[in-house]
Amino acid sequence: MLLKNTYNEFVKILAKPRSYLGIGALTLLIGIILFAMKADGSSFISFVTSSFEQTLSFNGNILNGNLIAFIILQMLIVHIPLLVALVTGDLISGEAAMGTVRMLATKPISRTNIILSKFIAGAVYTLILTIWLGFLALIVSKWIFETGDLIVLNSDGLVILKSDDILWRYGLSFLVAYLALLTISTLSICLSAFAENSIGPIVSTMAIIILFTIIGSLDVSVFDNIKPYLFTTHMASWRSFFEDPVPWGRIQESIIILLVHIVVLVSVAIIKFNKKDITS
Amino acid sequence: MNGDTIIRVEHLTKRFGSFEAVRDVSFHVNRGDVFGFLGPNGAGKSTTIRCMLSLIKNDSGVIEMFGKSYKTHRSEILTKIGSIIEKPDFYKYLSAEKNLEIFARISGASVSKKEIQEMLDFVGLSGRGKDKIGGFSHGMKQRLGIAQTLLHKPDLIILDEPTTGLDPQGIVEIRNLILRLKTEQHKTVLLSSHQLSEIELIANRMVIINKGKTVIEGDVKELLNAQEIVVKLEVNRINDACELISKTFGISEFNRLNDFEFELNIEKQQVPLVNHTLVQNNIEVHSIEPKRKLEDFFMKIIQS
Numbered sequence: 001m002l003l004k005n006t007y008n009e010f011v012k013i014l015a016k017p018r019s020y021l022g023i024g025a026l027t028l029l030i031g032i033i034l035f036a037m038k039a040d041g042s043s044f045i046s047f048v049t050s051s052f053e054q055t056l057s058f059n060g061n062i063l064n065g066n067l068i069a070f071i072i073l074q075m076l077i078v079h080i081p082l083l084v085a086l087v088t089g090d091l092i093s094g095e096a097a098m099g100t101v102r103m104l105a106t107k108p109i110s111r112t113n114i115i116l117s118k119f120i121a122g123a124v125y126t127l128i129l130t131i132w133l134g135f136l137a138l139i140v141s142k143w144i145f146e147t148g149d150l151i152v153l154n155s156d157g158l159v160i161l162k163s164d165d166i167l168w169r170y171g172l173s174f175l176v177a178y179l180a181l182l183t184i185s186t187l188s189i190c191l192s193a194f195a196e197n198s199i200g201p202i203v204s205t206m207a208i209i210i211l212f213t214i215i216g217s218l219d220v221s222v223f224d225n226i227k228p229y230l231f232t233t234h235m236a237s238w239r240s241f242f243e244d245p246v247p248w249g250r251i252q253e254s255i256i257i258l259l260v261h262i263v264v265l266v267s268v269a270i271i272k273f274n275k276k277d278i279t280s
Numbered sequence: 281m282n283g284d285t286i287i288r289v290e291h292l293t294k295r296f297g298s299f300e301a302v303r304d305v306s307f308h309v310n311r312g313d314v315f316g317f318l319g320p321n322g323a324g325k326s327t328t329i330r331c332m333l334s335l336i337k338n339d340s341g342v343i344e345m346f347g348k349s350y351k352t353h354r355s356e357i358l359t360k361i362g363s364i365i366e367k368p369d370f371y372k373y374l375s376a377e378k379n380l381e382i383f384a385r386i387s388g389a390s391v392s393k394k395e396i397q398e399m400l401d402f403v404g405l406s407g408r409g410k411d412k413i414g415g416f417s418h419g420m421k422q423r424l425g426i427a428q429t430l431l432h433k434p435d436l437i438i439l440d441e442p443t444t445g446l447d448p449q450g451i452v453e454i455r456n457l458i459l460r461l462k463t464e465q466h467k468t469v470l471l472s473s474h475q476l477s478e479i480e481l482i483a484n485r486m487v488i489i490n491k492g493k494t495v496i497e498g499d500v501k502e503l504l505n506a507q508e509i510v511v512k513l514e515v516n517r518i519n520d521a522c523e524l525i526s527k528t529f530g531i532s533e534f535n536r537l538n539d540f541e542f543e544l545n546i547e548k549q550q551v552p553l554v555n556h557t558l559v560q561n562n563i564e565v566h567s568i569e570p571k572r573k574l575e576d577f578f579m580k581i582i583q584s
Contacts (some may be wrong), residue, residue, distance in 0.1 A: 001355075001386060001388075004385045004386055005385070005386050007385065008382045008385055008386065011374075011378065011381075011382065012371060012374070012382075015371070015373050015374050015378070016373055017373070098369055098371070098372070099367070099369030100369050100370065100371060102335060102365055102369065103368070103369060103370075103383060103428070104386070105333075105334070105335055106333045106334075106335065106358060106361070106363050106365070107358060107383065107386045107387055107388070108354070108355040108356070108357075108358040108359040108386070108387070108388040109355070109386045110354070110355070275337075277296075277330075277335070277336035277337065278330070278335040278336060279330070279335075279336065
């Protein structure tokens with residue numbers, strides 16, 4: 001029954017116009033970045049490298065597909081959660097608003113399976129969005145700007161990565177970025193279990209991300225104890241793969257914290273939905 | 281109650297905060313019944329039905345469906361039930377066929393595309409299967425709701441206000457559909473409705489609830505004393521007419537509505553005799569109108 005309802009969830013997601021909004025917005029945003037970089041990328045690069053020009057000399061194809069992919073990821077990873085929440089935040093509350101949750105809950109499928117099937121469908125949608133992001137950011141960028149060494153500016157200095165040492169880093173960073181987006185997807189589905197309208201969980205998800213991000217960026221000691229446990233602290237962990245050496249311990253910690261968030265949020269949603277009186 | 285009791289509800293209660301929506305509802309439905317579930321607005325009908333479908337959890341009391349409890353046999357019970365609660369809601373962005381496919385997939389039965397087409401034909405939606413629900417009228421959605429209810433061939437059909445918002449033709453169509461379910465497919469139907477005439481026409485048993493409590497339950501004919509009906513007569517000489525009927529038929533209770541109209545309770549077969557007697561005694565009978573008994577019965581019960 002879980003598989004059958006998961007299939008149903010895919011049918012619904014595919015038929016909803018808003019599902020294509022995220023993919024369309026992503027394509028448009030990346031298209032704009034690629035166009036801007038193609039048109040005036042060299043001045044952007046010289047602005048970034050100008051502070052190092054007295055000590056370093058930059059030669060070769062610096063503005064390459066690897067760098068563009070990094071810039072795209074850096075710029076969009078903050079905005080993609082909204083595109084994810086737009087679809088996943090509606091998965092349960094949208095059914096309540098339409099009244100179809102009543103129809104679903106009178107079928108011989110357990111409420112736990114209804115929630116799990118929505119989580120699986122939401123996870124697959126998030127994966128598709130991440131793959132599309134990877135395709136546009138990496139494959140299309142490389143096709144337009146060709147490949148080359150990657151220069152990354154980290155907090156502790158400049159890191160230069162050889163072009164044949166980059167692909168595996170992107171592969172793993174996309175996996176961690178997916179895990180971060182999956183946490184957002186799970187959060188919005190969990191909030192959706194508490195709401196009766198579509199917009200509430202989407203707005204709440206974004207509000208929580210903004211709040212946690214602000215707490216994370218405030219340099220105040222009172223928040224020091226909670227910062228490591230906020231999922232937003234670990235949303236940029238994908239960047240760690242572009243450090244040399246790679247801080248595996250820190251990445252592992254981020255993965256564990258994101259996974260714990262996912263498990264807790266799924267459990268809360270299941271408990272809430274099972275206890276809920278369906279009165280809509 | 282007997283071994284073929286399909287629904288058993290005993291002393292059901294349900295609170296929403298401090299509001300007691302259902303305080304003591306009890307009734308039973310037997311296999312093959314078309315069971316009328318009546319009560320004024322806010323009586324607790326929809327809450328009771330939602331409890332019976334495990335949409336909301338009762339605070340106390342017993343609900344047994346097919347002799348089993350939701351606590352231990354939820355999926356098994358729901359496989360045997362088809363229902364419409366208040367109004368059927370569908371995915372507006374999907375076609376009628378796709379909607380039925382979605383609900384059929386999780387109905388616990390194997391339903392082929394051919395059966396979906398046959399069901400659309402059965403409810404009078406032939407040729408509309410590919411159309412999106414967004415463009416459907418209320419009546420069409422209601423009929424699609426019935427199709428969704430019957431698709432997995434349930435033993436018990438629960439219909440909560442299935443004719444609400446329908447035009448007269450739609451009401452007749454749904455009524456005929458329910459009668460066909462009983463006579464052709466031998467389904468058990470629990471029907472909650474404000475259309476008392478509808479219940480009177482198609483139900484064999486009924487319960488009336490008011491303010492969250494069962495008021496009366498039983499056989500429709502027995503409760504309404506089906507041999508006796510209320511008739512409204514319009515005559516030119518009301519005093520003479522009442523006196524004559526009283527002498528001839530031994531009836532003493534008349535409800536005078538105005539100088540020309542009055543109501544009386546008589547047996548069905550006496551109606552032509554009363555008419556004949558009045559006319560023979562030169563009393564002009566301008567109209568004889570049977571009144572719905574259930575309406576009177578319902579009002580008496582609720583007001584008492």
